Amino acid sequence: MNGSYSLSGEESQGGARLKESFKFVSEKSTPPSPTHSDQIQPSCSLSVSQVSYSVSERVGPWWDLPSYRTRWTRKILNDVSFHVDSGQILGILGNSGSGKTTLLDVISGRIGKAGTLLGEVFVNGRKLKPDQFQDCFSYVLQSDNLLSYLTVEETLTFTAQLALRRHSAEAIRKKVGMVMAELSLGHVAHSVIGGRIFPGISGGERRRVSIAGQLLQDPKVILLDEPTTGLDSMTANQIVVLLANLAKRDRIVIVTIHQPRSELFRVFNRIAIMSCGELVFCGQPGEMVDFFSDQGYECPDYCNPFDIYVDFTSVDTRCSEREAATFSRMHDIASAYRTSGIYRRMLGRIEEACQLTDKPSIPFKSKESPSGLSKLGVLFRRTVRNLSRDRMGVLMRLSQNLIYGLFVAFFVMKLDNDITKGAVQDRIGIIYQAMGASPYTGMLNAVALFPALRAISDQESKDGLYHKWQMFLAYILHILPFSIISVFIFTSFLYWTVGMYPEVSRFLCFTGVIMVPHITGELLTLVLMGVVQDPNMVNTGVALLNVAGIMVGSGFLRSNQQMPTVFKMLSYLTFQKYGSELLIVTEFHDLNFTCGTSPGPCIMDNGDDIIEQGYPGALSRYTLDFIMLYAFLPALVLLGVISFKNWDHLTRR
Ligand SMILES: Nc1ncnc2c1ncn2[C@@H]1O[C@H](COP(=O)(O)OP(=O)(O)OP(=O)(O)O)[C@@H](O)[C@H]1O
Numbered sequence: 001m002n003g004s005y006s007l008s009g010e011e012s013q014g015g016a017r018l019k020e021s022f023k024f025v026s027e028k029s030t031p032p033s034p035t036h037s038d039q040i041q042p043s044c045s046l047s048v049s050q051v052s053y054s055v056s057e058r059v060g061p062w063w064d065l066p067s068y069r070t071r072w073t074r075k076i077l078n079d080v081s082f083h084v085d086s087g088q089i090l091g092i093l094g095n096s097g098s099g100k101t102t103l104l105d106v107i108s109g110r111i112g113k114a115g116t117l118l119g120e121v122f123v124n125g126r127k128l129k130p131d132q133f134q135d136c137f138s139y140v141l142q143s144d145n146l147l148s149y150l151t152v153e154e155t156l157t158f159t160a161q162l163a164l165r166r167h168s169a170e171a172i173r174k175k176v177g178m179v180m181a182e183l184s185l186g187h188v189a190h191s192v193i194g195g196r197i198f199p200g201i202s203g204g205e206r207r208r209v210s211i212a213g214q215l216l217q218d219p220k221v222i223l224l225d226e227p228t229t230g231l232d233s234m235t236a237n238q239i240v241v242l243l244a245n246l247a248k249r250d251r252i253v254i255v256t257i258h259q260p261r262s263e264l265f266r267v268f269n270r271i272a273i274m275s276c277g278e279l280v281f282c283g284q285p286g287e288m289v290d291f292f293s294d295q296g297y298e299c300p301d302y303c304n305p306f307d308i309y310v311d312f313t314s315v316d317t318r319c320s321e322r323e324a325a326t327f328s329r330m331h332d333i334a335s336a337y338r339t340s341g342i343y344r345r346m347l348g349r350i351e352e353a354c355q356l357t358d359k360p361s362i363p364f365k366s367k368e369s370p371s372g373l374s375k376l377g378v379l380f381r382r383t384v385r386n387l388s389r390d391r392m393g394v395l396m397r398l399s400q401n402l403i404y405g406l407f408v409a410f411f412v413m414k415l416d417n418d419i420t421k422g423a424v425q426d427r428i429g430i431i432y433q434a435m436g437a438s439p440y441t442g443m444l445n446a447v448a449l450f451p452a453l454r455a456i457s458d459q460e461s462k463d464g465l466y467h468k469w470q471m472f473l474a475y476i477l478h479i480l481p482f483s484i485i486s487v488f489i490f491t492s493f494l495y496w497t498v499g500m501y502p503e504v505s506r507f508l509c510f511t512g513v514i515m516v517p518h519i520t521g522e523l524l525t526l527v528l529m530g531v532v533q534d535p536n537m538v539n540t541g542v543a544l545l546n547v548a549g550i551m552v553g554s555g556f557l558r559s560n561q562q563m564p565t566v567f568k569m570l571s572y573l574t575f576q577k578y579g580s581e582l583l584i585v586t587e588f589h590d591l592n593f594t595c596g597t598s599p600g601p602c603i604m605d606n607g608d609d610i611i612e613q614g615y616p617g618a619l620s621r622y623t624l625d626f627i628m629l630y631a632f633l634p635a636l637v638l639l640g641v642i643s644f645k646n647w648d649h650l651t652r653r
Contacts, residue, residue, distance in 0.1 A: 043086050043220075043250055043360070043363075044085070044086040044123065044124055044220045044221070044250070044251075044252060044360070044363050045083065045084070045085045045086065045122075045123070045124055045125065045252075045349075045353045046083070046084050046085075046107075046121070046122070046123055046221055046252050046254075047081075047082075047083045047121070047122040047123075047125070047349070047350040047353050047354070048080060048081055048082050048083075048103075048106075048107060048119070048120075048121055048122075049081050049119055049120045049121070049122065049350055050079050050080070050081055050118065050119040050120070051077055051079070051080045051081070051103070051106055051117070051118065051119030051120075051121070052075065052077055052078055052079055052080070052116075052117070052118040052119055053075075053076050053077040053102060053106055053111065053115050053116070053117050053118075053277075054073050054074060054075045054076060054077075054115055054116050055073070055074050055076060055114060055115035055116075056071050056072070056073050056074075056115075057071065057072060057073075057074050058070070058071055059071065059072055075277055076099050076102050076115070076277050077099050077102055077103060077106065077277045078276075078277045078278045079119075079278070080103060080119070080274075080277075080278070080279045081119075081279070081346065081347065081350065082270075082272060082279060082282045082346060083346050083349045083350045083353065084252050084254065084269075084270060085252070086220060086247075086250050086251055086252050087247060087248060087250060087251075087252075087269075088247055088252060088253075088269035088270055089243055089244045089247040089253040089254075089255065089267070089268055089269055089270070090252075090253070090254045090255070090268065090269065090270040090271070090272060090282075091240075091255055091256075091257050091260065091264070091268040091270070091271050091272070092104075092254065092255065092256045092257070092272045092273075092274060093256075093257060093258075093260070093271065093272070093273050093274070093306055093309075093310050094256075094273055094274030094275055094310065094313075094314075095275065095310060095314040096258075098274040098275050098276060098277065098314075099274050099276070099277040099278075100225070100226075100256035100274055101142070101225050101226075101256065102277075103256075103274065104139065104223045104225050104254070104256060106119075106121075107121055107133075107137065107223060107254070108133055108134075108137045108139040108223055109121075109128070109130065109132075109133020109134055109137070110133075110139065110462055121133070122350070122353060122354060123136055123220075123221070123362045123363070124353065124359055124360045124361065124362060124363070125353035125354045125355070125356050125359045126359055126361075126362050128362070132362065132364075134462065134463070134464045135364045135365055135464060136219075136220075136221060136362060136363070136364055136365065137219065137221045137222070137223055137365075138214035138215070138217065138219035138221070138222045138223065138365065138463070139214070139222075139223045139224075139225070139462070139463070140207075140210050140211055140214055140222065140223070140224040140225065140227060141210075141225055141459060142225045142226045142227075142229055144206045144207060144209070144210045145210075145452075145455045145456045145458075145459045146193045146206060146209060146210065146456070147193065147382065147386040147452070147453075147456065148192070148193050148194060148195030148198070148200065148386070148390075148452075149192060149193075149195075149385070149386045149387070149389035149390055150192065150193055150382070150385065150386050151189065151190050151191060151192050151193070152180070152185055152188050152189050152190070152191060152193065152201065152205075152209055153176060153180070153189040153190060154385065155193060155209060155213070156176045156179060156180065156209070156212055156213060156216065157172060157173070157176050158378060158381075158382045159213045159216055159460075159465070160172045160175055160176055160216045161370070161374075161378045162370070162375055162378050162379070162460070162465040162466055163216055163217050163465055164216070164217075164370075175216060176216070179212045179215045179216055180212060182212075182215065182246070183208045183209075183211060183212045183215070183242065184208070184242070185205065185208055185209065185212060188201050188205050192389075193206065193209065202235070203230055203231050203235065204231050204235035204236075204238065204239060207227055207228075207231065207239055208239070208242070211224070211227070211242075211243075211246075214463070215246070217365040217463075218365060219251070219365045220250075220251055220252060220363040220365075221251070221252045221253075221254070221363075222243075222246065222251060222252070222253050222254070223254045223255075224243065224253070224254070224255040224256070225256050226256050226257060226258060227239055227240075227243070227255060227257075228240065228257055228258070228260070229258065233261055236260070236261070237260075237261055237263065237264060240255070240257070240260060240264050240267055240268075241264075241267055243255055244267045244268070244269075247269070259304075259306065259307065260306050261304065262304040262305060262306065264306075265285050265305055265306070266285065268285060269284065270282065270283065270284060271283070271284075271285055271288055271306075273288075273309055273310060273313050275313040275314055275315060275330050275334075276315055276327075276330065278330075278334050279334075279337075280313045280330060280333050280334040280337055281309070281313070281333070281337050281342075282337075282342075282343075282346065283342040283346070287342050288305070288309065289305065291336075291337065291340060291342060292309055292312065292333075294336075295332070295333055295336050297309070297312045297333070312329065312333065313329075313330050313333055313334075314326065314330070315327045315330055365464075372470065375465075375466045375470055376470055376473055376474055376477075379466065379470055379471055379473075379474035380474040380477050380478060382474075383453065383474050383475055383478045384478050387449060387478065393448070393449065394482075397445060397482050397486060398482065398485060398486050398489065399486075399489075400441045400444070400445075400486065401438070401441050401486045401487060401489065401490035401518070402486075402489045402490050402493055404437055404441065404490070405490045405491075405493050405494040406493070408430060408433055408434075408494060408498075409493065409494055409497045409498055412426055412429070412430060412498050413498070414498060414499050415427060415430075415498050415499045415500065417591070417592065417593055417594055418593070418594045418595070418596050419593045419594070419595050419596070419602060419603075419604065420595060420596035421596065423593050424593070424604075424610060427500070427587050427588070428556065428584075430494070430498065430500070431556075431580065431583040431584060431587065432550075432554065432556045432580075434494070434514055434583065435514075435517055435550065435554060435576055435579050435580050435583065436546070436550045436554075436576075438487070438514055438517040438518040438521065439517045439518065439520055439521025439524070439542070439546045440521060440543070440546065441486075441518060441521065442483070442517075442518045442519060442520065442521030442522030442523075442524075442525065443521040443522065443524070443525045443539065443542045443543070443546075445479070445482075445522055446521075446522045446525035446526050446529070447525060447535045447538065447539055449475075450475060450525070450526060450529055451529070451535050453471060453475060454468075454471075454529060456471075457471035457472075467644075467645065468530075468644040468645070469640070469641045469644040469645045471644075472526060472530065472640050472641065472644045473637070473641070475526065476523070476526070476637060476640075479519070479522060480519075483515065483518055483519050483522070484515065486518070487511060487514050487515045487518050488511055490514070491507070491510055491511040491514055492507075492511075495507050495510055495511075500587055501586070501587050501591060506586050506587070509582070509586045510583065510586050510587070512626075513579050513582045513583055513586065513626075513629065514579075514583075516575060516579060516629050516630060516632060516633065517575060517576070517579055519633060520575055520632055520633065520636060521542065521546065523633065523636040523637065523640065524542050524545065524636060525538055525539075525542050526640055527636055527639050527640040527643050528541050528542060530640055530643035530644040530647055531643050531647045548574075549574040549575065549576040550574075550576045552567050552570050552571050552574055552576075552577075553570075553571045553574030553575070553576035553577035553578075553580065554574075554576045554577065554579075554580040555571075555577070555580055555581075555614055555615060556580065559614060560577075560614075560615070561616070575629055575632045578625040578626075578628045578629040579629055580615075581615050581618045581621065581625050582622065582625045582626060582629065584610070584611055584614065584615055584618065585611055585615070585618050585619055585622055585625075587607070588607030588608070588610045588611050589607055589608060589611065589619065590606070590607060590608065591606065591607030592605060592606055592607075593605050593606065593607070
């Protein structure tokens with residue numbers, strides 16, 4: 001080879017050196033000199049030493065019982081070690097499933113407890129304790145979790161308010177301005193992020209906002225999982241160059257990347273290649289060319305070295321012969337790397353960092369987190385601002401109960417006091433509908449709005465900004481005014497249109513009762529979302545619970561006195577029992593009926609007879625029923641806090 005790699009664009013200092021190193025390959029000359037960043041005394045170092053991660057998996061699917069019962073241990077990471085200093089950007093390459101994300105999860109301390117983790121992570125030669133990972137690394141996930149209706153500046157300002165306590169509003173504004181300038185976001189500062197159904201900033205800008213959110217806490221080590229996925233090649237390049245510039249400002253940047261363009265070869269200070277959970281190479285770009293050439297795997301002219309070296313080290317599983325051959329090649333390359341000077345030098349640097357007598361302290365992210373109450377306030381304001389800008393969402397929220405009320409009113413028209421004209425049946429029908437349907441509207445709201453917020457809180461809670469239960473509480477606080485107004489609109493229309501008991505105090509009681517099933521439907525959905533990820537499953541669960549509650553508790557399908565004891569006992573656990581009893585009393589107490597033109601006395605001429613027949617003693621339990629009904633709200637809030645607080649600890653993989 002005659003040093004003929006086609007690296008287009010103007011040559012930087014590193015680029016010139018790189019070209020040289022390509023020539024070295026063909027001439028089998030001395031290894032390349034260290035890069036500029038290697039010569040500066042680093043202020044921070046990250047060493048990953050002999051990290052292995054394995055999980056125990058079932059061999060077959062659940063419908064094949066014998067294999068399902070058998071387990072095998074799968075090694076996802078195998079003895080991975082590397083060392084990076086501040087000022088450097090490390091690019092981790094590898095084919096899909098090679099373990100790149102798992103490696104970042106391990107480094108950032110987010111791997112969970114499902115598998116067995118061996119090895120150590122050192123920062124500045126100091127071994128990190130489990131509770132220190134979160135405070136040390138910033139992690140930008142593959143997908144951007146941002147609130148669609150906020151502007152770029154608002155997004156970053158709220159993040160800053162969650163992360164930084166001792167900063168005044170002016171200091172936060174300055175900090176946000178600086179970070180936006182660093183990431184070239186000034187021109188979109190007042191643009192909304194955007195979502196699936198309305199346009200906002202571009203994909204590349206969204207990525208930069210995600211990165212900017214992390215920079216607000218001044219991390220020394222930033223990990224990014226495939227930040228260029230889904231971006232066009234030019235934008236992807238710009239992102240990597242930007243990350244390299246971030247690294248130059250005394251940070252460590254580690255980035256996993258698929259198919260980088262060949263120009264980026266000179267941008268990375270270190271390149272690692274992963275295959276089947278092993279680090280088959282980790283070194284400087286020039287060293288990589290030399291190493292692969294020495295093994296007999298030269299990169300042909302005009303080819304992208306990234307693609308070629310990843311291909312050489314990937315295992316092709318399309319057929320068993322190819323798999324055996326490519327696995328053996330990968331194994332040979334990995335073994336050669338482990339016996340190479342590059343690997344020895346890297347181990348030497350880890351040892352050096354760990355043996356320093358005067359080790360610098362661990363550079364934690366800015367930990368001036370505000371008090372729990374302040375965080376709740378920021379989360380509440382952020383949620384309100386985001387959701388209140390969703391015009392359709394707000395309109396639907398406020399009108400959904402009313403639309404439902406229109407159906408009922410149109411169907412019933414006007415209530416009569418004549419028993420022969422359905423005076424009792426129509427009233428019970430309306431009460432049944434109002435009790436039975438209100439939880440569903442609440443449930444639909446939660447399923448439509450909460451998953452996006454939960455995704456954000458998943459990420460931000462792992463970043464240490466707040467706890468998930470705080471986001472849950474902020475969401476509940478934000479729904480209260482909406483729920484109150486929406487139910488009030490519904491009951492005002494229905495109550496007076498169909499002609500229920502014409503007394504304002506009873507109307508208010510009716511509204512007060514209907515409020516609870518509506519909010520309970522939403523709360524129950526949120527509580528289940530704390531433990532179940534799939535919103536469809538939550539939907540089904542809440543719907544079934546509501547059906548069961550109305551069946552057992554309301555007394556409409558079967559009289560409470562006739563129910564078997566077990567159902568009677570269960571009915572006390574349903575809000576429908578207290579709500580239905582209250583609505584029956586509110587409507588029927590002291591209501592006089594007529595019996596049309598039939599001769600003789602009415603079988604029932606007062607609503608109190610209905611109450612005594614179906615709900616004996618309900619009149620005297622009126623206040624107690626109200627207390628019991630409203631007790632469901634704090635109980636569910638408490639359950640939600642517990643579920644959001646604890647479920648993660650139990651289920652983290
Ligand atoms: N907890 C787990 N249990 C079982 N298998 C797992 C677990 N975590 C990861 N894996 C498996 O480990 C392998 C590596 O996954 P990982 O996501 O780290 O790969 P990757 O290199 O990031 O892939 P991609 O580039 O496609 O994102 C995959 O085959 C994945 O299915």
